[in-house]
Amino acid sequence: MSRKKHSKQDVENALQYAEAKGWRIEVGGSHAWGKMYCPYNDKDCRCGEFCITSIWSTPRNAANHAKQIRRVVDHCAGGYSESED
């Protein structure tokens, strides 16, 4: 893997989780460490606003940041249940 690692281990693990599900990671920024892009970032995308998600370099709480990243990935097309209300 060629990209720069995130300095917070929790966040790095969450990013690797995202990559394993097909998300693309782009590094760049100062407060922002980079962005992640949903693999279905087109008409089939189901994550809405979060199909492009910004990652902080130094989130206030790395564990929370990591948990939120995983949740976005899990809610994306792959992980979302199709159940109807």
Added chain:
Amino acid sequence: MKEYEFTLKFMLQDASIDPEIFIERLGAEGCDDALVGLGQNGRIAMTFNREASSAYQAISSAICDVKRVIPDARLIEATPDLVGLTDVAELLGFSRQNMRKLMLGSGGTFPAPLHDGKPAIWHLAKVLGWLKERNKYQIDDALLEVSNTNMQFNIVKEIKEIDPGLQDDIRTLIA
């Protein structure tokens, strides 16, 4: 201090603006406790995990932080508030079937939906309150507080649609 988790969705006045340009300043202005979503042009969504003395304090300070960076950002929704049964089940770690059973077996005490369709929509605070009062379920206090506060924001946001000329009359009719 408690930690409150909520998502705020904003609309930018100029839909052609890539919200990307605001990211660095949002980081500098205290939004480093939020995950920022930029997937839709003209929109910005932020999921906060914010420590504060109350849900209102957490949510109002988050909106202030965003408005300092993007003064014309307009709040379009505070979540979680408007939910279907699947959302409630997911938030509480129930199965959807279990949630349905609770609703159908409630003997008509289950809160009336805001919209009865496919899907039917409730205010989360109403459903959580019912689960807590009627069924003695353990409901996370922070979630209950957030859902109540979000409901206030979402309702007040709609008040500008009110026709003042009809307001009193309608109030009587629906009382």
